[in-house]
């Protein structure tokens with residue numbers, strides 16, 4: 001998924017640095033800022049018992065699907081309930097058949113259609129063009145069907161979260177945005193004009209079943225006992241909740257009181273300490289001092305709001321801290337936008353071995 005700070009492309013680099021520096025000392029791995037769950041999923045597949053947490057509910061949905069699950073869903077109960085509506089294909093799995101069914105259902109004019117499509121908001125001063133009307137209706141129909149199946153007891157907990165995660169992972173392929181949901185594009189991107197279809201998740205069937213939390217992870221600090229504690233906090237002042245509000249609203253589907261041109265849901269209780277330099281360093285200190293771990297790993301980058309010197313100061317109070325850097329492919333333009341003067345953004349890994 002396109003998500004600021006998604007580590008998917010850096011996983012082998014992170015693994016390489018950690019392995020070479022004996023920073024993966026045991027069997028337990030704690031992913032404190034899970035986001036898309038990409039890091040937890042990777043280490044689960046390598047055999048680690050992963051615990052993960054994030055303040056966003058849609059991240060929790062992804063964590064449930066990728067971390068708190070190790071098998072392909074069988075949809076035994078649901079399969080019997082909708083068997084006459086399923087169209088078995090050669091070699092298809094129950095999961096694919098259920099997705100085929102969800103892809104074929106009639107759209108409905110629900111909360112997403114009424115609040116986030118141009119057709120559904122045409123009487124407002126600035127109609128919201130996050131989705132084409134038919135895709136908005138499809139999102140509503142799929143979301144309501146999944147909830148209805150859950151209420152009827154037709155889905156196991158894992159099956160419920162796998163279907164919800166499938167919707168959350170599929171929606172961005174049809175969203176009329178340039179990356180985040182803080183604004184929609186004025187005219188429709190070709191992506192938004194395609195008919196929405198659910199795409200199966202690449203589920204992690206290897207490794208032990210892990211645990212997932214939907215919490216402000218700071219509340220968990222004093223109860224954490226792990227071998228590797230991995231931190232991948234926000235790097236700058238941009239809060240995640242307003243930038244991904246639409247995925248949160250689809251995951252929660254709780255008819256929130258939304259505001260502004262983009263229809264942002266309230267997020268007062270989802271603000272991160274790591275989006276402000278003063279509170280970020282203090283929070284880092286609390287984690288490094290309060291949690292029980294053998295190695296703490298902090299992913300950060302050279303553009304982050306916590307200065308390198310201060311980070312090393314905070315971490316060094318609790319053991320031996322070292323920094324590893326890599327030139328990542330992202331560039332930052334200088335103020336003239338002159339390509340020749342672009343500066344590399346360095347991805348950093350701080351590794352603290354507990355004294």
Ligand SMILES: C[S@@+](CC[C@H](N)C(=O)[O-])C[C@H]1O[C@@H](n2cnc3c(N)ncnc32)[C@H](O)[C@@H]1O
Pocket residue numbers: 003004005006007008032033034035036037038039053054055056059215216217218232233234235240241271272273274
């Ligand atoms: C840089 S992203 C993590 C990216 C993730 N490693 C990935 O690969 O997708 C930071 C994440 O931290 C979460 N976050 C920020 N402050 C938090 C807190 N206090 N407790 C839990 N999650 C928090 C945000 O919601 C966001 O998902």
